[in-house]
Amino acid sequence: MPPQPRKAAGQPVLQYRKPTRERDYWVLDDVLPNVDEVRARCLARKDWTEGYPHRPETWPGLRAMPALTPGELMRVEALVRNATGAKKLWAETSAGGATVNHNCIQVVGKDECEPRPHTDSRALCRYAAVLYLNPDVPKDCGTSFYRQSLPGGVLGGNLVSAPHNNLAEALGTRFVPADSFTEDVRVPHRYNRLLLYSANLIHTATAYWGSTLTDKRMTAVFFWMA
Numbered sequence: 001m002p003p004q005p006r007k008a009a010g011q012p013v014l015q016y017r018k019p020t021r022e023r024d025y026w027v028l029d030d031v032l033p034n035v036d037e038v039r040a041r042c043l044a045r046k047d048w049t050e051g052y053p054h055r056p057e058t059w060p061g062l063r064a065m066p067a068l069t070p071g072e073l074m075r076v077e078a079l080v081r082n083a084t085g086a087k088k089l090w091a092e093t094s095a096g097g098a099t100v101n102h103n104c105i106q107v108v109g110k111d112e113c114e115p116r117p118h119t120d121s122r123a124l125c126r127y128a129a130v131l132y133l134n135p136d137v138p139k140d141c142g143t144s145f146y147r148q149s150l151p152g153g154v155l156g157g158n159l160v161s162a163p164h165n166n167l168a169e170a171l172g173t174r175f176v177p178a179d180s181f182t183e184d185v186r187v188p189h190r191y192n193r194l195l196l197y198s199a200n201l202i203h204t205a206t207a208y209w210g211s212t213l214t215d216k217r218m219t220a221v222f223f224w225m226a
Contacts, residue, residue, distance in 0.1 A: 011148070011150065011156075011171060011176075011180070012170060012171055012172065013148065013150065013156045013157060014147075014148055014156055014157030014158060014159055014160065014170060014202075015157045015158075015159045015161060016147060016155075016156065016157035016158055016159065017157075017158065017159050017201075018184075018185075019145040019158070019184060019185045019197075019201060022083075024197060024198050024201060025145070025185075025187070025195065025196060025197035025198070025201075026083040026084070026195075026196040026197070027187060027193065027194075027195055027196075028079055028083065028193065028194040028195075028196065029190060029192065029193050029194075030192055030193075031075075031076060031079065031131060031192055031193070031194045032068075032072060032075070032076075032131075032192055034072075035133070035191070035192040038067075038068065038072065038133065039133050039134070039135075039218070042064075042067070042105050042107075042133060042218060043213060043214065045064050045105070047064050048062040048063065048064050048107075049062065049063045049064065050062060051063065051112075052112065052113070053111075053112060060108050060112040060113035060208075061106060061107050061108035061109065061112045061113065061208075061216070062105075062106070062107040062108075062213075063101060063104055063105065063106055063107075064104070064105045065101065065103060065104045065105070066103045066104070067103050067104055067105040067131075067220035067221075068103055068220060073103055076129075076131070076194065076222070077089050077224075079194065080127065080129065080194075080196055080222075080224065083196060084127060084196070084226065086126075086127075086224075086226035087226075088226065089127075089224040089225070089226050090224065090225050090226075091103075091223065091224065091225070092123070092124045092125060092223075092225040093124075100120070100121065100124050100125060100223040101221065101223075102221075102222055102223045102224075103220065103221075103222055104220065104221050105133075105218065105219070105220055106218070106219050106220075106221055107213060107216045107217070107218045108205070108208045108216060108217050109208060109209070109210050109211050109212075109216040109217070110207075110208045110209050110210060110211065110216075111211065112208060113205075113208055114208075115144070115204040115205060115206060115207065116204050116205075117146040117167075117180075117181040117202050117203070117204045118166075118167055118202065118203070118204060119160045119166050119167045119170075119199065119200050119201065119202055119203070120166070120199035120200070120223060121165050121166050121199075122160065122161075122162070122164070122165045122166065122199070122200050123165045124223060124225070125199045125223035125224055125225055126198070126199060126224065126225050126226045127196060127197070127198065127199055127223075127224045127226060128196075128197060128199040128221070128222065128223050128224075129194055129195060129196040129197070129221070129222040129224075130143055130194070130195050130219045130220070130221050130222075131192075131193070131194045131219060131220040131221075131222070132189050132190060132191055132192065132193050132195075132218075132219055133191070133192075133218040133219055133220060134191065134209075134210075134215070134216070134217060134218040135191035136215060137189050137191075137209045137210070137215075137217050137218075138189065138207075138209060139188035139189050139190065140186075140188070140189070140206055140207055141189045141205070141206060141207045141208060141209045141217050142186065142187045142188045142189035142190075142195070142205075142206050143186075143187050143189075143195050143197075143203060143204070143205060143206060144183045144184070144185065144186045144187070144203065144204055144205075144206040145158065145183075145184050145185040145186075145187075145197075145201055145202065145203050146158065146181040146182060146183055146184055146202045146203065146204060147181065147182060147184045147202060148180065148181060148182075148202075149179055149180060149181055149182040155182065158184060158201055158202045159200055159201060159202075160200045160202075161200065167202060181202065183206075186206055189206075189217075199223065205217070
């Protein structure tokens with residue numbers, strides 16, 4: 001969510017649940033046996049869609065779809081079902097036709113974005129995941145879970161629940177001050193690591209890296225209903 005200079009009065013306080021491994025998030029390493037091939041295939045792509053700062057978009061860097069082949073995606077989804085106990089996973093489409101960029105490659109450099117705490121839409125996914133696809137990105141460019149930081153040093157919650165579908169709905173605005181959230185749990189970046197998590201937890205990329213296609217933070221992102 002874009003930072004804004006003013007503190008909103010009476011910000012709703014969310015429910016808090018400490019992000020706990022194997023309950024709220026799962027860390028799966030060495031996910032793809034052909035990860036180097038996948039990375040090389042991504043670097044060779046010519047079909048990138050440009051975001052900010054290349055074009056006036058709300059999302060940063062470059063994107064392309066699909067990230068993984070059907071066989072590679074089947075392998076990832078089998079691991080996700082095993083970790084979560086979900087019997088079925090699918091990419092959801094809302095009644096209005098809205099979708100998420102499921103199985104999408106994202107490439108974002110250090111000057112293209114800053115951490116932006118958010119949640120994913122409960123209407124479109126129950127689980128989200130990020131697969132790290134650059135072996136040379138520092139470990140502090142992984143993913144962090146955040147919680148609210150309220151006036152007077154009080155800590156608030158981190159969980160969006162019904163009837164709200166995302167953080168903007170829960171807070172009543174898309175625009176919040178830069179100091180509205182504080183980091184709670186950090187999961188380090190590691191090549192070929194899949195970080196899987198409950199999509200209604202506040203989260204963000206911890207940091208971005210690089211200035212060229214080869215050295216920027218490259219990930220594949222996934223959004224599943226279950």
